[in-house]
Amino acid sequence: MERWDRVGSWAAYGAAWALTPYALVKVSWVVLAILGAAPIGAGFDLLGWVLLNLVTIGMAALGIVLALALVRPWGMRIPGRPLAFCAWTGAGFLVSVLPYFVLSAVLRLPSAPGEPGGGGEPAMPGWEAVLIQCSFVGTGVGLAVALPAYARRRRPELFAGxxxxxxxxxxxxxxxxxxxxxxxxxxxxxxxxxxxxxxxxxxxxxxxxxxxxxxxxxxxxxxxxxxxxxxxxxxxxxxxxxxxxxxxxxxxxxxxxxxxxxxxxxxxxxxxxxxxxxxxxxxxxxxxxxxxxxxxxxxxxxxxxxxxx
Structure with missing residues (x-):
């Protein structure tokens, strides 16, 4: 396996692993909210909060499957266009927020409403916030590297020379x-x-x-x-x-x-x-x-x- 393929494989597996803590945190929010052991987000009732987090859990699961498709052999049998479109848009969303997480932490900028860590989320322990941010950063970096490597395997003539x-x-x-x-x-x-x-x-x-x-x-x-x-x-x-x-x-x-x-x-x-x-x-x-x-x-x-x- 060439060096670029090895790097792409590590990146794809890393992206899948990085999303796992985010999914687990969201599952815990749903379970604890139903049991009444944790607060729900501002502006939500219980049903709305559970539905919102179930959607994000589904998105995380889809992201994990997508990352694995970029490295596992069965990913080469999936039609290239829909897979590439999902990875392209996913990486496009995340590459812009990677420097934001780093710079906002260094500069201590407040989060905008609607951004991760911003309005609508309940107060959370610091370790949960760190896990969520690491999930976004790790997934973004992984997809940003794994997507070109996957495209190179499917269309090597585009990358040659x-x-x-x-x-x-x-x-x-x-x-x-x-x-x-x-x-x-x-x-x-x-x-x-x-x-x-x-x-x-x-x-x-x-x-x-x-x-x-x-x-x-x-x-x-x-x-x-x-x-x-x-x-x-x-x-x-x-x-x-x-x-x-x-x-x-x-x-x-x-x-x-x-x-x-x-x-x-x-x-x-x-x-x-x-x-x-x-x-x-x-x-x-x-x-x-x-x-x-x-x-x-x-x-x-x-x-x-x-x-x-």
Whole structure:
């Protein structure tokens, strides 16, 4: 087994193991809440709290199966597209929050409502919070490494050689351009820009940090796709921009798809306590564009070819 395959295997098993403590913590919350031995989250009744955690337990189980599919032989017999889509979106969600957990702990930033550790969760012992954060970090790192390794096994021709081995495409790589523009706008907001912001008072430290990390992955993914499209620099190993392109496009697609649904809900329901800092129309347009750009970038990566003799 080649070194890259070994690393991918360790990463996939690590991602599966990392999610196990999270699932066990959630199971304990359900059992203890039913027995009346633990509090339920703010704003929930018992039924709603149990259903919410059963959903997250199911998601954790799906994540464990997904991680194992990236390394076990039976994973090669599963249709590649649905498996790759699930891993792509899962890794896209998690790669943005990995630096957030580290930096927020170092900088002691408060968690935003709706983020892990934020509003809606009951007070928990410190060891539970550490287990949950380690689960997210471990799963994110594992999927970020295991997904390119799995894709390399299924489509080795995409990863072979160097960037300059293929012919440059003509025309504009529109997903990369759109992704770069979106990343630039998010970076502008993360640095304190006010255009397109209606409720600046709702920004806090973790909001700026998460926005900046989303901008970073949008720019990284766009640069990776542009590099492959233009076949420059010629000596760069092809696997590097492919891996970064997968993660960047997945982050664009996954986060903006979720935020688009949330933006539509806020626009229709108009809850006063859930208004985002951004203007809803501007945010909606950006998230629509980001979903299309992320999907377009992934399509270009899948269709890329090498011309190695």
């Amino acid at each position: 160097r960037v300059g081995d293929g012919a440059a495409r003509t025309g504009v790589a529109w997903p990369a351009v759109v992704g770069a523009v979106i990343g630039a706008v998010w970076l502008y907001w993360a640095l304190g820009g006010s255009w397109g912001i209606d409720h600046a008072a709702r920004w806090n430290g973790d909001g700026y940090l998460l926005m900046g990390l989303g901008a970073l992955w949008a720019l990284v993914g766009s640069a990776a796709v542009w590099t492959l499209e233009r076949a420059r620099p010629v000596r760069l190993p092809r696997w590097l921009p492919l891996a970064l392109g997968w993660l960047g496009s997945g982050s664009l697609f996954a986060w903006s798809a979720w935020k688009l649904a949330l933006t539509v809900f806020v626009a229709l329901a108009e809850p006063a306590d859930a208004l985002p800092p951004e203007n809803l129309a501007v945010a909606g347009v950006l998230h629509c564009a980001a979903v299309l750009a992320g999907a377009g970038m992934a399509r270009r990566l899948v269709r890329s070819r090498t011309a190695v003799a």
